Amino acid sequence: MSRPVASADIFQAIADPTRRAILDRLRSGEQPVKQLAEPFEMSLPAISQHLQILCNAGLVSQQKSGRQRLYRLNPIPLRQVSEWVARYEPFWQQKLDALGDYLEENP
Amino acid sequence: MSRPVASADIFQAIADPTRRAILDRLRSGEQPVKQLAEPFEMSLPAISQHLQILCNAGLVSQQKSGRQRLYRLNPIPLRQVSEWVARYEPFWQQKLDALGDYLEENP
DNA sequence: AAATAATTTAAGCGAATGCTTAACTAACCG
DNA sequence: CGGTTAGTTAAGCATTCGCTTAAATTATTT
Structure with a gap:
């Protein structure tokens, strides 16, 4: 496996500026990945990986909706x-x- | 050089649990390195490196006092x-x- | 001056991080 | 069905991270 555990630690999760920007972006409501990724000059898989890390940290949850996956902010951690x-x-x-x-x- | 720039980013600086513990420790007043390092199962250079990162992030300042260096918390960042x-x-x-x-x- | 103490610097190492491209899976649409 | 859209998984790669041990630096003590 290439990105296996992806630290469940909150402080680690918010250490990366892109991930903080994603969280900031999610404050305006749940969004599909593509829309979420739009302002970043980075490949989609990169964003997907960041989202997974945020997910593992419990900062974000996902819900399928047709062929898109809606990500939603969970600020509690x-x-x-x-x-x-x-x-x-x-x-x-x-x-x-x-x-x-x-x-x-x-x- | 082995540890050159040592990210001046605050979020990065507090991402490491040892560094957070050092900061927590410094809340009880300024301390020399050896005393600061006491509870950690880690070599002194490791602590010294962490302190340098905290220093670069502006979270800590040092002051020489004889042959020891007193580190002091600077929480403003x-x-x-x-x-x-x-x-x-x-x-x-x-x-x-x-x-x-x-x-x-x-x- | 020699020995010791407090700390940093240097060099190196394995593991983790952040990215990429390519291939895959799943849902919708003609 | 075959093609397109949305997203993830996989594999690989360069860089950074957190640590170690050994050597150097600086200040005190004898």
């Missing part, structure tokens, strides 16, 4: 990312507050 | 991740609401 990054929010607030104070004191 | 993922929050709210409704109607 992204909560994992949201929760992880949220733990850092107090830190950057603090950093930005400090920067603000500095700028106030040194105008 | 994580806002990029936070902002990206935030765009999906309305979607999963919707999904979870639907799930809640379903469970209420099918107890």
Whole structure:
């Protein structure tokens, strides 16, 4: 097999810019592959492989409709990312507050 | 060169579990490499390389102190991740609401 | 000055990643 | 049926990744 396991890890799945763009694109509703692939300068199989990785990560689900396959966004696993990054929010607030104070004191 | 550019992309930087763990670890304050590396079953150079990638992504900064190098968390680039993922929050709210409704109607 | 400690740099290696082209499968249409 | 459309699977390839061990660098200690 050539692309067997295709990491089910969310962070890995969203690491690739094309995959993030696909997800962004899916926010406007479910779409068939060809339409989804349209803005990318990349072969269809490449997109198909990205979709499979997103599928394995649970970020996307597919449904057959005639001869096309509709892909639909499933954002729920992204909560994992949201929760992880949220733990850092107090830190950057603090950093930005400090920067603000500095700028106030040194105008 | 062996590890030249080391992608400055944030999403790439946080894709690796070890690097996320390092960041998590740094939330408790700045630390020298050896201490930072302690819980990982991995050689010191490996950790050093991860730190360099985090550095390139701007997620971490270093400061020399005697013969050790203190690494400090800089969470600000994580806002990029936070902002990206935030765009999906309305979607999963919707999904979870639907799930809640379903469970209420099918107890 | 020699020894030791903290860390990085260098080189190399196997595995994973992102892509390609070619071949396949399945659904629709004349 | 035969042809076209939509998509996936397969195979291969170059690059990147994450790691290792060995050597180099820099700072402290004796």
